[in-house]
Amino acid sequence: MKRCLSLFRGLAMARLLLLAAGMVSLAGTAGAQMAVRQFPPTVQRGMMVVTAPPAIAINGHAMRLSPGARIRGxxxxxxxxxALVGQRYAVNYLLEPQGLVREVWILSQAEVDALPKG
Known part of the structure; x- marks a missing residue:
C-alpha cells in the first residue's frame, strides 16, 4: 500500500509543477500586450505645454487645468x-463647460502615428 500512495503523491506533485510552469510562462505574454486606450467621442487633440501649473498652453492658446484635473501618461x-513643466506633448483632452481642461491623455508615439492626418 505504501508504494501506491507514494506514486500518487509523485503524480500529483508533477501535475502541480506543470500547472505552475504553464501559468508563469503565460504571465509574461499577458503583461507585454498594452491595451488600446478608448477615448470619449468629445475628445479634442492638440499639443500641450505646461507653463506654470495650473496654467497650460494647448495649440498656443492659454488654458487652465480644472481643480482635480487628471493627466494620464x-x-x-x-x-x-x-513634473511636466516646459515639455511639449501630443495630447487628447476634455474641457469642462466652464472652459477648464478636465482630463488630459498624453499620447504614445503609436497613438500619434495612428491619428488621421489633417
Missing part, C-alpha cells in the same frame, strides 16, 4: 502637472 498612469 502614455502608460495610462497619473502624472503630476508640476
Amino acid at each position: 502614455p502608460n495610462n498612469m497619473l502624472l503630476m502637472s508640476g
Whole structure:
C-alpha cells in the first residue's frame, strides 16, 4: 500500500509543477500586450505645454487645468502637472463647460502615428 500512495503523491506533485510552469510562462505574454486606450467621442487633440501649473498652453492658446484635473501618461498612469513643466506633448483632452481642461491623455508615439492626418 505504501508504494501506491507514494506514486500518487509523485503524480500529483508533477501535475502541480506543470500547472505552475504553464501559468508563469503565460504571465509574461499577458503583461507585454498594452491595451488600446478608448477615448470619449468629445475628445479634442492638440499639443500641450505646461507653463506654470495650473496654467497650460494647448495649440498656443492659454488654458487652465480644472481643480482635480487628471493627466494620464502614455502608460495610462497619473502624472503630476508640476513634473511636466516646459515639455511639449501630443495630447487628447476634455474641457469642462466652464472652459477648464478636465482630463488630459498624453499620447504614445503609436497613438500619434495612428491619428488621421489633417
